[in-house]
Amino acid sequence: MNERRDPDAILAAWLDEGPTELPDVTRRAIAAALPTTPQARRGPFAPWRFTPMNTFSRVAAAVLVAALALGGAVYLLGRSTPSVGGRATPSVPPPTTPAVPPTQLPASGLVPFTSAEYGYTINVPKGWGVRAATRMLNGTELPLIDSPAVEKVAPGGLASAGVPLGSILVAASVTPPGATLNSWTADTAVANCGAPTSKRDVTVDGDAATLSTYAACYDAFHQWVTVFHGGYAWHIIWFNDVLGSETADTVFFDQILATFRFGDLPAPSPVPESPASS
Numbered sequence: 001m002n003e004r005r006d007p008d009a010i011l012a013a014w015l016d017e018g019p020t021e022l023p024d025v026t027r028r029a030i031a032a033a034l035p036t037t038p039q040a041r042r043g044p045f046a047p048w049r050f051t052p053m054n055t056f057s058r059v060a061a062a063v064l065v066a067a068l069a070l071g072g073a074v075y076l077l078g079r080s081t082p083s084v085g086g087r088a089t090p091s092v093p094p095p096t097t098p099a100v101p102p103t104q105l106p107a108s109g110l111v112p113f114t115s116a117e118y119g120y121t122i123n124v125p126k127g128w129g130v131r132a133a134t135r136m137l138n139g140t141e142l143p144l145i146d147s148p149a150v151e152k153v154a155p156g157g158l159a160s161a162g163v164p165l166g167s168i169l170v171a172a173s174v175t176p177p178g179a180t181l182n183s184w185t186a187d188t189a190v191a192n193c194g195a196p197t198s199k200r201d202v203t204v205d206g207d208a209a210t211l212s213t214y215a216a217c218y219d220a221f222h223q224w225v226t227v228f229h230g231g232y233a234w235h236i237i238w239f240n241d242v243l244g245s246e247t248a249d250t251v252f253f254d255q256i257l258a259t260f261r262f263g264d265l266p267a268p269s270p271v272p273e274s275p276a277s278s
Contacts (some may be wrong), residue, residue: 104255105163112259115151118172119263122153122256125163129156137173140187143235145169164249166221166240168256172232174268184233185210185226193217193224204236205229205262213250221246223253231268236260 110123117133131152137143143150145167154167176184189196189212196212202225203209209227220241227234238253240246 104251110259113153114263115170118151118170119265120170121259121261121263122168122170123259124153124168124256125155127156128153133171137171137235139173139176140184140191141173142188142192143169143171143237145239147171164240164245164252165242166238166249166252168253169237169239170235172234175228175231175233179233181208181210181226181228184228185212188235189224189226193222196224202257204234204257204260207262215246216243219243221249223250225257229262230265232265 114121133151151170197215214222223238225236
């Protein structure tokens with residue numbers, strides 16, 4: 001009669017001789033899950049008794065342990081394998097389209113305006129309105145935005161596309177005796193706003209002028225032009241209290257300033273000198 005073999009021993013032997021692809025740690029884990037103490041043999045007619053783990057349960061447990069061990073090994077190997085080039089390269093956001101630089105307005109979008117008080121002509125965007133001046137400045141009187149001596153050219157309603165939300169201020173005074181362009185600039189623009197953020201030489205209708213830029217004079221962006229012409233000292237100012245569009249403001253004001261033309265004003269009367277003290 002053939003000798004009956006223990007299924008546990010058969011499975012253990014198969015695992016020892018079986019797949020060599022598993023790591024040693026996996027095979028040891030499987031072997032440790034199998035019992036090593038021999039059990040008493042039972043006769044063919046002995047009643048079946050429930051045991052905590054029969055042969056089928058042990059086989060299932062062994063397979064489960066093998067699967068878990070193999071999965072854990074693959075996970076650990078995957079984590080321990082560095083990516084090519086060392087650390088993983090962080091994702092880089094796609095480049096953004098650069099902002100289109102501000103451009104000048106088309107000539108068709110501008111219309112001429114001629115001042116009744118000061119006689120100058122300037123091209124302004126369509127739809128802009130004018131608050132006309134009713135008098136001239138007196139000497140070094142500051143060209144304040146609400147002064148009746150200041151002409152204010154500004155959007156009449158909603159802003160036009162591509163046009164900054166600002167105002168153009170124009171005013172003039174009879175040139176004070178002995179004044180120069182530098183002293184006129186110092187006595188008005190610098191006296192009102194302090195040292196400019198930047199300053200450059202420009203021309204207005206062919207006359208030498210100074211353009212002083214203030215990043216935040218009274219919390220507003222100013223481009224302040226001072227110029228002499230025909231016996232009068234002039235102010236041509238760009239004023240914008242909505243900060244953030246300074247580059248567009250500069251392009252726009254340069255375009256408008258290039259259209260400025262002086263008109264005919266009566267020759268100013270000589271300013272009487274103060275009588276000498278006796």
